[in-house]
Amino acid sequence: xxxxxxxxxxxxxxxxxxxxxxxxxxxxxxxxxxxxxxxxxxxxxxxxxxxxxxxxxxxxxxxxxxxxxxxxxxxxxxxxxxxxxxxxxxxxxxxxxxxxxxxxxxxxxxxxxxxxxxxxxxxxxxxxxxxxxxxxxxxxxxxxxxxxxxxxxxxxxxxxxxxxxxxxxxxxxxxxxxxxxxxxxxxxxxxxxxxxxxxxxxxxxxxxxxxxxxxxxxxxxxxxxxxxxxxxxxxxxxxxxxxxxxxxxxxxxxxxxxxxxxxxxxxxxxxxxxxxxxxxxxxxxxxxxxxxxxxxxxxxxxxxxxxxxxxxxxxxxxxxxxxx
Numbered sequence: 001x002x003x004x005x006x007x008x009x010x011x012x013x014x015x016x017x018x019x020x021x022x023x024x025x026x027x028x029x030x031x032x033x034x035x036x037x038x039x040x041x042x043x044x045x046x047x048x049x050x051x052x053x054x055x056x057x058x059x060x061x062x063x064x065x066x067x068x069x070x071x072x073x074x075x076x077x078x079x080x081x082x083x084x085x086x087x088x089x090x091x092x093x094x095x096x097x098x099x100x101x102x103x104x105x106x107x108x109x110x111x112x113x114x115x116x117x118x119x120x121x122x123x124x125x126x127x128x129x130x131x132x133x134x135x136x137x138x139x140x141x142x143x144x145x146x147x148x149x150x151x152x153x154x155x156x157x158x159x160x161x162x163x164x165x166x167x168x169x170x171x172x173x174x175x176x177x178x179x180x181x182x183x184x185x186x187x188x189x190x191x192x193x194x195x196x197x198x199x200x201x202x203x204x205x206x207x208x209x210x211x212x213x214x215x216x217x218x219x220x221x222x223x224x225x226x227x228x229x230x231x232x233x234x235x236x237x238x239x240x241x242x243x244x245x246x247x248x249x250x251x252x253x254x255x256x257x258x259x260x261x262x263x264x265x266x267x268x269x270x271x272x273x274x275x276x277x278x279x280x281x282x283x284x285x286x287x288x289x290x291x292x293x294x295x296x297x298x299x300x301x302x303x304x305x306x307x308x309x310x311x312x313x314x315x316x317x318x319x320x321x322x323x324x
Contacts, residue, residue, distance in 0.1 A: 004053035006046075007069055009112045010219055011076045015045040017087055017248040018217055020293050034290035036307040040300055048289060049219050051113065057182045068185045072111060079104035087248045091206045091263045098263070102200035105245055105253075107192030109222040114287035114313065115191070119184045121314050198237045202255040204263040213272040214249035214293055216279055218286035221245060225281075244278060249293040252278065284310045 008015075018031045023042070030042040055069040078100040082093065086101070093101070109115070209215050223244040226237070242256040252270075270278075283290065283306040290303050 004056065005066075005069075006050040006052055007054040007056075008050045009054060010049035010108070010217075010221060011072070012045040013076050013080055013083065014108075014221075014247075015049065015217075015291065017083070018291050018293050019045075020295070031291045031293060032295050034292065034300055034303045035288060037304055040295055040297075048291060054113075054116075055111075055185060057185055059180070059182045068189060071189065072107065075100075075103050075107055083247060086206060086253065087251060089206065089208070089251065089265060091204060091265045093204075093263065098204070099200055102196050103192070105199050105222055105243070106194075106196035107189070108245075109195055109224070110188040110191035112220050112287065114220040114285075115188055116184050117287075117314050119187050195237065198241050199243060199255060202241065202243075202257040203259040203261070205254045205256075205259070206265040207252045207254050207278075208250060208266060208269045209252065209275045210269050210272050213275040215246040215252045215275065216249075216282065216290060216292040216299065217246045218282055218291065219289040220285050220287045221282070223281055223285055244281065246282065280306055283307070285313070287313060 015031065016029070019029050020031060020042070023030050028042070030044055031048070033041045033043045033048055055072065056065045057068065058065060060067060082097045082101040083104070085093070085097070224237075225242045225244075226240050227242065228238070228240040239257060242254070244252060244254055246252040280302070283303060286307075290299075292299060
């Protein structure tokens with residue numbers, strides 16, 4: 001009896017670019033795993049950023065349970081040669097290459113454990129807010145005596161019982177879990193589809209790090225920023241959208257809409273202090289794990305500090321969600 005397949009939330013073809021070159025030289029293909037307040041550990045690309053059955057949807061028809069995983073595999077295959085080209089320091093992509101890699105980046109943002117937990121938490125929050133609205137609007141009576149068992153008197157469920165039950169859910173006294181994978185998987189695919197043209201439509205710069213301060217990556221490696229967000233609908237990206245995406249210890253891809261002309265490679269290496277600033281931005285949005293090509297106690301200290309000081313990674317929905 002075989003167990004569920006392990007699905008990568010960050011693909012191996014990407015993670016392999018962060019192997020420790022000193023270890024590779026002695027035939028050990030490992031990167032260094034950093035977690036908050038834990039020892040730094042060497043791990044293979046297959047041993048991190050993977051969850052059993054993560055992209056399996058049991059609600060799909062037989063034989064189609066892994067449609068999302070197959071879609072990700074196609075994106076990875078199309079992006080592989082482009083990733084190799086960028087890692088070699090060549091930003092001169094064809095329109096087709098940029099399009100393929102834009103899909104890779106866009107969908108990467110939403111295939112993570114961070115996104116899955118965010119969606120699940122949002123589903124629970126939305127249900128709790130719905131319960132609170134029922135209480136606020138005095139509609140608890142609608143949920144009493146609606147079943148045949150209750151109407152016949154075989155089940156006693158009073159208005160008081162119903163109100164307590166709904167209030168416990170609204171206030172969090174009753175634990176709730178969102179378990180529908182299909183809901184999360186569809187959301188991830190739709191999110192990637194929506195983000196991709198924004199990624200493709202901005203200027204890309206390959207930013208080279210000094211040897212002494214290499215780029216790192218995480219289990220949530222695509223960082224999005226909007227310097228001038230303005231007023232917009234939730235889930236819609238504005239015209240100032242920027243992104244950071246480390247592609248190797250040597251190069252990070254920076255996308256922004258203000259620079260004219262073709263995509264390029266920075267004229268000089270990024271100063272070490274700027275690399276550290278960008279790295280802190282990446283650490284702030286990491287879910288649980290950080291990956292690097294070097295063993296560094298200083299980096300572990302920064303992981304501990306940033307993880308401790310940052311705000312909540314999974315943000316609850318506002319209390320007025322869904323109200324005009």
